[in-house]
Amino acid sequence: MGVRLSDGGDDLAPNADINITPFIDVMLVLLIIFMVAAPLSTVDVNVELPVATGTPTPRPDDPVFVTIHQDLSLSVGEEDVSLGDLNMRLGILTRLDLGTRIYINADRSVPYGEVMAVMNRMRSEGYLKIGLVGLEEEGGPAPAAAGDLATSPPAAALQDAPE
Numbered sequence: 245m246g247v248r249l250s251d252g253g254d255d256l257a258p259n260a261d262i263n264i265t266p267f268i269d270v271m272l273v274l275l276i277i278f279m280v281a282a283p284l285s286t287v288d289v290n291v292e293l294p295v296a297t298g299t300p301t302p303r304p305d306d307p308v309f310v311t312i313h314q315d316l317s318l319s320v321g322e323e324d325v326s327l328g329d330l331n332m333r334l335g336i337l338t339r340l341d342l343g344t345r346i347y348i349n350a351d352r353s354v355p356y357g358e359v360m361a362v363m364n365r366m367r368s369e370g371y372l373k374i375g376l377v378g379l380e381e382e383g384g385p386a387p388a389a390a391g392d393l394a395t396s397p398p399a400a401a402l403q404d405a406p407e
Contacts, residue, residue, distance in 0.1 A: 295378065295379050296378035296379065304345065307345075307347055308320070308321070308334065308337050308338060308344060308345075308346045308347065309321060309346075309347050309348075309349055309377070310330070310334070310346060310347070310348050310349070310362060310366070311348075311349040311350075312348065312349065312350040312351060312354050312358060312359060312362060313351055313354075314351040314353050314354065316354065316358055318330060318362065320333045320334060320337060321337065327361070327362070327365060330362070330365055330366070331365065331366065331368075331369040331371075334346065334366065334369070334371060335369075338371075342369075342370040342371055342372070343373060344371070344373065345373040345374070345375055346366060346371055346373065346374050346375070347374075347375045347376070347377050348362065348363065348374060348375070348376055348377065349377045350376075350377075
């Protein structure tokens with residue numbers, strides 16, 4: 245036999261509702277963290293392009309080189325040409341084969357915009373396989389910045405531009 249000592253009227257009934265106060269505290273802390281971290285992720289960075297460190301591609305048998313000199317003059321192979329005559333000269337050397345890979349040599353002091361102008365002129369004619377000739381350091385890591393030159397003489401490397 246069991247005896248009941250109280251009728252249970254003064255006890256609190258179980259509450260099935262969740263306490264959302266800790267949840268709101270956590271959400272506010274996360275909001276503050278993201279508000280502080282978001283401006284830090286959009287920092288503008290000055291870019292100095294490094295010397296190419298990729299594996300050089302094999303050199304073709306009869307490569308076509310377009311050279312942009314320091315004074316912004318152009319030459320195709322050994323012959324000096326103007327920007328207007330560039331595509332005509334390339335057509336002669338490639339025998340109008342638009343699939344021929346063309347390599348661009350540019351002096352370090354040539355502005356990037358001038359290199360892009362030459363590339364755009366070639367692309368407008370249909371030459372889409374354009375490679376950039378860069379310098380590769382022999383036997384070591386790439387220099388920290390593009391302005392730093394290695395003490396050992398660099399070897400020429402052929403790097404393909406994205407198509």
